[in-house]
Amino acid sequence: MKILIADDEADIRNLIKLSLEENGYTVFPAQNGKEALDILKAEDINLAILDVMMPVMDGFNLLRKIRENSTIPVIMLTARNDEMDKVLGLNLGADDYLSKPFSVSELVARVGAQLRRSNEYLSLKEQGTTLLTYGKLSIDKEKCCAYKDGEPVELGAKEYKLLLFFLENPERIFTKRQLYTAVWDEEYYYDDNTIMVHISRLRSRIEDNPQKPLYLKTIRGIGYKLHYTGE
Secondary structure: OEEEEEOOOHHHHHHHHHHHHHOOOEEEEEOOHHHHHHHHHHOOOOEEEEEOOOOOOOHHHHHHHHHOOOOOOEEEEEOOOOHHHHHHHHHHOOOEEEEOOOOHHHHHHHHHHHHHHHHHHHHHHHHOOOEEEEOOEEEEOOOOEEEEOOEEEOOOHHHHHHHHHHHHOOOOOEEHHHHHHHHHOOOOOOOHHHHHHHHHHHHHHHOOOOOOOOOEEEEOOOEEEEOOOOO
């Protein structure tokens, strides 16, 4: 697997590179966004680790460029513990976020997790399967039917689309605006309450206890993600 690291701090860049290579990855380092973009054009990169604050081209602008034609997993790094940075990165298509200073072993673990999810998604896509499964939830896209523990779950049209979107993107955090755009397919007339009402309805159908959800988690100040914690 080929990993891109874009960070203007040589010590951090080299430490991440060494740790990833010890775990069998091939690593391509870059000290700014422009160098990283050149590597992305030349190599078949499987995952990118991007520092937010870089010269020439920062991490956010590089992420915008990546998302113009690629769906590879992207992990953002930032020295600023700013919630708005995280929201912006997630809105632009980042898959994960770590604030500096961070544990390199945790970063390596997150790289592995993101690559596994990406490979599972690509495998299902190549097989052309119409069945999506996560935990005890599943959707048959051909039949437009949702199931829990193998039993049919009755959902409204928007709740079905929400669940389908989450099942297609498990473990990823989405803001309310991202969910609205994906499910309602609109940029305008966005309303927090609209999302909250439909999330509540979906939870009432898929959760044993909507007050203590096992699947659909609220990420305070950001949005929601599908993350199964088991019983």
